[in-house]
Amino acid sequence: MINQALSRILRLEIARFLVSGGLNTALTYGIYLLVLLFLPYKTSYTISYISGIGIAYALNRFFVFKGHQGVKSVALLPLVYLIQYLFSLLILWVWVEKLGYDQRVAPLIAIIITIPLTFILSKLIFSKKPLKTDTPQ
Numbered sequence: 001m002i003n004q005a006l007s008r009i010l011r012l013e014i015a016r017f018l019v020s021g022g023l024n025t026a027l028t029y030g031i032y033l034l035v036l037l038f039l040p041y042k043t044s045y046t047i048s049y050i051s052g053i054g055i056a057y058a059l060n061r062f063f064v065f066k067g068h069q070g071v072k073s074v075a076l077l078p079l080v081y082l083i084q085y086l087f088s089l090l091i092l093w094v095w096v097e098k099l100g101y102d103q104r105v106a107p108l109i110a111i112i113i114t115i116p117l118t119f120i121l122s123k124l125i126f127s128k129k130p131l132k133t134d135t136p137q
Contacts, residue, residue: 013064017119020059025111028052032107041103045092046085048107053081056122065126076125083121084114 032048039047057077061068068074088110095106 013123014119016064017060017122018115020056020064021111021115021118024052024055024059025108027055029107033104036104041092041096041106042089045089045107049081049085049088053078056081060122060126065123068126073125077122080118080121080125084118087117088114 028048028051031051032044035044035047057074060077061073088107091110091113092103092106095101095109096103
């Protein structure tokens with residue numbers, strides 16, 4: 001049973017998600033640092049985050065899940081990232097305002113904390129397979 005759970009976790013899909021997330025993170029973090037030269041951290045984070053949604057859609061659609069559920073995927077992906085954004089913004093605020101830590105590092109901490117949530121929600125909207133239930137149909 002443990003081996004089955006481990007094999008599910010280590011499927012190539014999660015590896016692709018982590019690779020695409022790494023690429024998206026690098027690109028959006030670069031945008032964040034660039035915009036941070038001119039604007040406050042909250043605005044910089046918002047601009048980089050919005051650009052990352054478009055990158056995430058393309059990567060999830062063509063690389064990670066290699067499929068989609070049509071309009072449902074297009075419509076729900078921004079909702080997934082809105083949830084992640086709000087949670088991440090809370091993490092940034094706590095990191096910078098309450099703990100007094102470096103604002104340049106805050107987005108990286110937020111990403112690490114929100115990765116599992118983002119993967120699960122993205123899988124739900126991109127996967128063509130229905131969710132399995134324990135009750136027979």
